[in-house]
Amino acid sequence: MKRMKEITLLSNKDLERPGVLISPEQSDEDGLEGDEDDEMVSDSPHNYNEEDLGRSVNANDNDEEEGKCTPTIGKRKVNGQMVNAATTTKRLETGHDASEPLAKNPRVDKKALYKIPTNEEVNQLKETENLFHSSLFRLQITELLKEVKLKDKKCQEITDKIKSLQELCSSVPPGNPYEISDQSWLQKKKGKISIVQHPHEVKGQFQFFPPKKLQICGSFHHETCIKPNASVDVFVEMPMECFQPKDYLNHRYLRKRALYLAVLATYLSKQDSVTHLQYTYHHGNSLKPILLVKYKGQCVRIHLHVGAETGAFKLNRFHICKNNVRCQWFTQQTTGESDVINQPATPLYNTSILQDLTVQDNLQCGSQSAGIRDGICLLKVWLRQRELHMDIGGFSGHIMSMYVWYLLLKRKLHTLMSSYQVMRNTLLNLSQCNWTKEGISLRRGTSDGKCPAMAEFHAAFETVFVDVTGYVNLCAKMTRTVFHRVKHEAELAITMLENGNVDSFDMLFMTPVPFFRKxxxxxxxxxxxxxxxxxxxxxxxxxxxxxxxxxxxxxxxxxxxxxxxxxxxxxxxxxxxxxxxxxxxxxxxxxxxxxxxxxxxxxxxxxxxxxxxLDKGPSADSEEAKEFREFWGKKSELRRFQDGSICEAVVxxxxxxxxxxxxxxxxxxxxxxxxxxxxxxxxxxxxxGQLDCLLQPQLPEMEGVPAYGTGEEQHITVIQTFDGLCKILRSLDGLPLAIITIQGVCPVFRFTEVFPAIPERFKTSARKQATRELPLSEKACPFYTPVLKVLCVLETSGKWPEDLEAIRRLKAAFYIKLGETLRKDHSLPVLVNTDHIDVLKTGFVFRISIGYMREITLHKTTRTPDGLVKVKDTEMSQEVEQEIVALPKLTSTLHGVHQRYNAYSGTARLAKRWLSSQLMSDYISDEAVDLIVTSLFLCSHPFTPPSSFLVGFSRFLQLLSTFNWKISPLMINLNEDFTKEDYIDIPSKFTKERSTLPLMYISTPQDKFKSHWTRKSPSAPILQRLVLLARESLQVIQTELMSGGQIDVKQIFRPPLGIYDVVLHLRCKQLSRPHQAVDCPSELNPPELDYNRENDVFPVTDFDPVQLFLAELRTIYEDFALFFYDKYGGSVIGVLWKPSAMQQKEFTVSSLKGRMPTLNEETVHLKTNTEAILEDFRIMGGGLVTRVETKR
Amino acid sequence: MAAPISHGHVLVEGFTVVPVRYSAKSKAGHCLYLKSHNVQGQDGFKPRERTLFILNVPSYCTEACLKRVFSPCGKVLNVYIHDKPTSGPSPPKISKFFPLTTESLGFKVAYIVFKDVGSVQKACQLPYKTPLILSTPETPLLTGMRKWCADYAARQVDIGELQTEVSNYMEKFESRMEQEKEEAKEAEGVPDAEGWVTVTRHTKNKAAVKFAVGEHRHRGRKRKKEKDIASFYSFQLRESKREHIATLRKKFEEDKQRIALMKAARKFKPY
Structure with a gap:
């Protein structure tokens, strides 16, 4: 059949193009183009049916006519007839496939898909491809702009309001002339001058004349205003008559300006339509107050600026190198000679005035192009999300739009560019420039040559961006640090846009980057x-x-x-x-x-x-040494370094x-x-280091024991000991099979154990029996010694039996043999058990077990009665796989993450400490938390990877409180092993199978589809509660950080107990790790070192009565209640009844468990025997539970 | 149905409700549900007339405890405690060290075999008002700290014993395997009743393992796709371009829907 088709095709072709042979180059070219297209088409289903046919053929005819304007037709013209014939054949062939399921979405009509595109549509599709990141990005931008831009109707309203404001202002009657320093007239009007008058005395007269005109300027003028808190800048021109010749001097102009504003303010305050009237400093410049006006029923604020008419002063008068504030006047020294020449320059003062004088000149810097305007809006949103739009210490939207204008002039941007391109190019240029060293200028060649040189600008200001006139530095108030921050953010944005795998739209425009999390x-x-x-x-x-x-x-x-x-x-x-x-x-x-x-x-x-x-300074005899000493003062000292040099240094x-x-x-x-x-x-x-205290157990300082900081050193000790053990294990002789891989699988081996094991021996109440100690029920619980789990893989052998029970026994035999060898050859104390062996080495207990890969397959395989083999994932096989494949891999990968980012360990540990202290740690696995924290480091956008615990932890809380687990998988690119296809496959599979997948879906390159660590928990209510807790805690941390430590951070580590139905109080004496508690119980005696204890006796290992109690409770009362506990020294257990358990049930045999009959009612029902269960808590926790408190 | 109370005992749907207390001091306790063991089919371990069936037995109850509590009704021969109703005795413990099932906690069921027939009836008439006391000072039940400490102490295994058990098991296992092998060898090439010859893995020419339908494992031997020269003919080029537009459109539609979803979730309010 296939052959037949080919033949038909060939003959068709031959018929249509007789004598035309395809030259090799031609076909080559074909091939190349084809490849490209093929790739894009590959996943689109070929679906045609008979019905479509006629239309399509016609469509092709039209296609040919429209060929010129259809970009997809390509460079080479094709013979329309031939194509028709050929495609028809093909369609007939493939017509049978019509029954195949179409794309996921049935709503996309395939007729619509294949219809001839209109010119417009083609343009749009093409534009999307060329001008935007992706079509999704484009749509998102459109939606975002819709959300932030002012509506046309609103704009009209505002324009009307400003017209009425103009009328109002021009109707203010002219005032009488007064000395500037005499402001009694203003006080009579109950007005206040909006500027600090220091010194108060100043020469000159002020007389109010109504303004000639009001000019809308700034973002509203350029239509780049964004919501919310949109503001409209209106410039009120003070008429020439207000000024006198020497007004440029000694704040006279500024005072007049403020007085003028005050007159307007008092006048406006009498108007009913004005609801809100306040002063503020323009961009925090205390020389330049402005008036904020709000009209009734309007959310838009009007910023009323006041300034002199254009041409009131010569611009050159305010050259940044000139002095316009006399020292004698400012310091009020009457004695000094007025020496005009040696006066210091006043660049800031001059610039403040110049800004008013150049308003008109700078108004022209705007573009009518929609792409440019939208681009500016996007950039403003971007600034705002980074809290960079602030008045003080910000990068104003004005500067941003000026920069876009600058790039337009420099031909880096073009008016035909899309908003996306404008945004991207602006950020790209921003990330590559440096205004602190090479300032930029909008000045054109035509303006006068007297304006300051670039070098003069750099001498006077930290950042330089000169305006159109060449006199004003737009960034006069911007510190170097702000510019560097903006540049840094621009760099981040560009890397984000270049990385196709992150949702850059979300990161750029939707995610806030607050200061304290940055x-x-x-x-x-x-x-x-x-x-x-x-x-x-x-x-x-x-x-x-x-x-x-x-x-x-x-x-x-x-x-x-x-x-x-x-x-x-x-x-x-x-x-x-x-x-x-x-x-x-x-x-x-x-x-x-x-x-x-x-x-x-x-x-x-x-x-x-x-x-x-240590800070190493210059060598002692060099020139810089003096400077260094001066800078550091008495802290600087001479030191001899290992390379023999003698240098200044600060220790x-x-x-x-x-x-x-x-x-x-x-x-x-x-x-x-x-x-x-x-x-x-x-x-x-x-x-x-505010949260460091939570990683410190309450241990006394002990002689001869290294200090416990936040546990880093202890982790290292454990790993060193483990390395020693590995060496021994590898070198063992006489084992039936050699050990080839040894891997630690506990959190401590990936540096994320909240409280790592310590090798010290404390005085204990335990009873010694042969080679080990045993706990005694009537005495206090011994100090908790955790076991450190180690997984070994043996060399392969064909002799393993194909039977799980037999494998179990062989493993036990191996443990016996291993124990013997370790004891005899290395005199290590060991305890052999059926499924593991414990080895005691310098105070640590390692629990070694053997992983055998074949076991996974054996667990998966079942044999049907008729002898067929079935391979299927079972609960058991998944568990084994998780234990012997996934966990070791994860541990070693995360260990790598720790080595790359040194705040990783602390962040993960704090996260776990927090979860545990909120009594949630049993409902979310350790590994899942480690992975979530990893994502903060590996995919830190829009931030940089955290470098402190505090910020790492707050970002963890942020992620937990905002991540939408319902609609998105958390993809963590461990080792950067995800391919591009994975980024498409995993989300699409996720969306398709959402309902069957775990609630918290975490995907890594090692575990793409199973989400091992969140398979069973958390459940929906728990997750919901976690989100709530995270949000609250984040709020507390934020206030704490921004307020400067006035509140107790520990409060977010104290769980609210009010929500629990029952609280079980535990006896502190029987807690095995009370010193790890957030608030150490006061009645507790600190553990004391025991120097006499024998080193070869096993301490009481992995014995935590509360955990044993919880395990019992959870299995027995699974159907009735949930149990919450802080495993790090918690002294209470919270119990929540399950709603289903509290309902009365029909009397059936299956629901008799734990229930009692209601005897007094008409029909006998079953109700939960709460009293008895509470009594059970007391009985089963005998010796541990002191009080059962019923809250509800 | 109201609970018929007669002679002080409570009977609900055929079950006698008997409250128990852990100790004399306890204020509350669970209820046991008693019934005469009355199932089809005779079984030697739980004779029909003489066996009492109990539901909702608290987890800390032991066989000895039940025996003591119910001996006033008559001489108790045997007590079985199971996770769920079962006929016959508990499965025999094959191995001391390698239990097949982990001991489960939770509410259980129990069967008490009396010596006399009348005892079951007597037990079923236990009064509701006087609860049974499970733990007495003389025969305490082990719970809480004491239980956990005891469990900890019992965790250690005797290496010698373990070694012997393992060796014994492996010996048996190997001989069993050997035997199977022998049997298979003997069965080799011998047609069964219908004339089929079973081919096993011991056969010289190894046959593939039989997999159930749909269980064929991919062996990573994907056949290489035939490379066809796309755009060999100009119609192919045109076709592919049409497809390209269609994909773009499809993607556009999909994106539009995603946007609509996001819009619904108010995802475009930046702050």
């Missing part, structure tokens, strides 16, 4: 009014004058540079948190700075260096310090340097 460590400077004293220490008096007395503005950049110099390589990024400028009512005094009560600075650590305990900690202390070196440095250079001491609140 930075690893944060510190607060409270009492910022103290900074006034620092001005002199830093020698910034001139700058103070430039800033008009705003000491915070004056000192801020110096403080940041001191900190960043002190930290050097330890940090990748430093940034002050952006804050919205303060707002105040029009009848209040203006605040001296707009900062509120504290400054918050974030540090993004570079973990390669951040923990080093922060002794070499014996624990890792937990080293992690906080940065805090020490900041404390020291701010104290020594600025005298700030108490006001620094450093947020970095």
């Amino acid at each position: 930075f690893d460590h944060i510190f607060h400077l409270s009492h910022i009014e103290e900074l006034a004293n620092c001005v002199e220490k830093l020698g910034l008096q001139d700058r103070l004058m430039d800033c008009g007395g705003n000491y915070v503005d004056t000192c801020l950049s110096s403080i940041l540079s001191i900190v960043s110099e002190a930290l050097g390589q330890r940090v990748k990024l430093i940034q002050m948190a952006g804050i919205p400028a303060q707002q105040w009512s029009i009848s209040e005094e203006a605040p001296i700075h707009g900062y509120g009560d504290k400054i918050t600075v974030g540090l993004l650590l570079n973990t390669d260096f951040s923990n080093s305990i 922060w900690l002794p070499a014996t310090s624990t890792i937990s202390k080293r992690r906080l070196v940065c805090s020490k440095i900041i404390q020291y340097i701010l104290n020594s250079q600025l005298g700030i001491e108490k006001d620094i609140k450093y947020m970095g």
